Amino acid sequence: MANAEVEAVDFEPDDDDLMDEDVGDGSPSRAAATIPRLKSAITGGGSSTPKKTKGRGFRDEAAAEADRNARMAGRFDSLDSDGGPGPERSIEGWIVLVTGVHEEAQEDDLQNAFGEYGEIKNLHLNLDRRTGFVKGYGLIEFEKFDEAQQAINEMDGTELLTQTINVDWAFSKGPFRRRNMRRRSPRGHRSRSPRRRF
């Protein structure tokens, strides 16, 4: 499975422990003989819970994975950022995500609710492709950080057309840690008592 051309990826498919699924627990597996291997990118290398698997994609695992690695290898363009935590600016402004949007909402409803924080440079209110109703989320672009921040602060958890909406940033400067990952405080186990002075 070694693919020497893989570069600039977050995970090393060869180095990381690929999780061999434990089929002994009776979970149904479509690939009868092969034990499906979870890419460490999928699990983040942290989890060890066996998964119930389903689907034909688990056949020909090695060949498919080699294809995938080749496709997803190489440099991906991104906007420059320092990689720290916090929201990331998009190409011309700051994007906020609104969720819990009522299915009959119209763009005007979002314009009216959010327009007071600043000029809305871009608004996407996508429809459910099957029903034609609003899918439930909207993406709004403000030119300035402060406008977006204020919209988030004041609109998150409020009601729009009888439904509670949530508002937050859409893009981040870096990866986020999963909730159940152990956090290490920068102080480690150092004492907080003031140092002795001589």
Place this chain on the structure above:
Amino acid sequence: MADGEFNGEFYLRYYVGHKGKFGHEFLEFEFRPDGKLRYANNSNYKNDTMIRKEVFLTPAVLRECRRIVNDSEIMKEDDNNWPEPDRVGRQELEIVMGNEHISFTTSKIGSLMDVQTSKDPEGLRIFYYLVQDLKCFVFSLISLHFKIKPI
């Protein structure tokens, strides 16, 4: 019932493509557990080259993606009666949600006719619409983040 909607891991990858006169033309995107969204679109049509974008999403966006997937109930489906990938093309949908991991493959779906005449119209229809909804979501995210608005 471990539907894993908001707990546990989440990973999603979608691929659609074919190999032909203009090379390996494909669209692929991936929502990774650390929040990274990767998007690739390749064609050699008129000597075009690959577009590859990546950006980190906030937990809010991942949660919304999970909700979309959950509402579709795709995790309950199975691809064993769906048309196999063929010369015309291939689609792949791989999702990890909580303790379930699906990896479906099928051919390209041209229209609802293809869905209705298949051996599993109900399941394939769920797949068909979920893919469209996911594409909408990803295209919005990518274009808003990377694309300059024309005057």
